[in-house]
Amino acid sequence: MPTPSPRFDIAVDNVSVTYNNARLALYNASCTVEPGTITALVGPNGSGKSTLFKSIMGFLQPNQGRVRVGGLPVQKAQKRQLMAYVPQADEVDWNFPVSVFDVVMMGRYGYMNLLRIPSPKDRRLVMESLERVGMVKYRDRQIGELSGGQKKRAFLARALAQEGKVILLDEPFTGVDVKTEKRMIDLLLQLRAEGHTILISTHDLASISTFCDRVILLNRTILAEGNTADTFTKENLEMTFGGLPLTKLHQVFDGVEVQAS
């Protein structure tokens, strides 16, 4: 029986981000990602999902507000290898001359000495991570030679190899077939059972209630957050996706209820 590992929350406190062109991408966003949950970040395109992710990961400096992970400032949490990030597909240069194995090994760099020479433990964890996502036989492929689902799994394996306790996945299901999506969801559920805190941003409203414990609704600011059952309601979604034709939303929402029952 493994000892329960400590769990970490993400606390976003009054974060505002303005880009160079003076466009307000996010204002007064405050929310909490509870430890040991799978939380979905939901909002239409351009609602600031990626901006909030980048603020949480410290890739951009908010004009105002702060983010804490497990009570620590983001940089400290990152130095302790608490935070792993699975990027959106279009943030990656798929022509870069690295193999799947190389990419997953990059998850271990934070544990290595300055020369980044992998130890037997690093190699073992890389292989185990590849195995968990079913990518062992593709490990020598250049990353551009993978299908959409395999690409996602390669970067998920990197997050696993990093052993981060908090995992952020930006649009993990875009360009992924149904079978792979289901496998990835199973893996996320396992990770939750192991005590990881998982935040995913997604367009795929249909699957949210099947595996997400909590939902954060975002459109330039936090509109609602809470348990999926209480928060992921038709009213809240209509408020969040205000621009969408209502009939389309009803369809999506009916789909959710069918799947959930």
Add this chain to the structure above:
Amino acid sequence: MASALWDWLVEPFQYAFLVRAIWVSAFVGLVCAVLSCYITLKGWSLMGDAISHAVVPGVVVAYALNIPFAIGAFVFGFGATVAIGYIKSKTRLKEDAVIGIVFTGFFALGLVMITKIPSNVDLFHILFGNVLGISRSDIIQTLIAGCLTLIVILLRRKDLLLYCFDPNHAKAIGLRTGVMYYTLLSVLALTIVAALQTAGIILVISMLVTPGSIGYLLSDRFDHMLLYSVGSSVFSCVFGTYLSYHFDLSTGGTIVVVLTGLFILAMIFAPKYGILAQALRQRLSSGQASPTPYSPDEESNIMADHP
């Protein structure tokens, strides 16, 4: 007959200055080729061009103050990148505009200084290199700058590659990306200093971009890319220097012509990413494709069939 040809071929090697020039340019070719892989992957070609032009005032100042040219060149080359970073962060200008402004400004300052400050700096040698007439102290400076670059890259190669590939991940695992940024800029400036005497500032950008591009076209494994890059670069430097002596050509120019020739060969004949291979693949796949072209109607039918 054969021996006459042989004599003609090896005749240049009797001259110590030529052998020395070949060694120096081969070494410079090696250093440039290694860095070239990182610069092309990072997309910093324009930055390399900027630094190479910005070193001119540094060279003039160094001669005027009687200090090694490499120090002046490095200070001004690196200073230009700092200036670029600062102006970019403080104004709403796009990076390419800032780079254009800064490097031409530095370069023009250098030109003005050459004409006013009394020194024995030969503008022509700065612009186009002069490896056949390279002095002992210049060789030492080239060797020091080149060895420093190679050592830094050797020690930090994995971090630099990660930084080129995915700086966000580097940050996410707590590495200091700011340090990596300035490390890569420093070795870029050092390499340019090392290559100054061989290729000259106008052509050094070729030695920083073309070898890496050749490697990138020939392979999608980084270590292979590095080998192809070094091979093509060192070959071009040795062969180019030799040819330039034999036929009395501009040395930097000949090196870059040979290198560009290799690039064109790679571009056409590369096994996977070459123009020929791609055309062949396209033909094969279009031959195998189903005769009915894609139509949007089919997709909607499939959707309709689905319950």
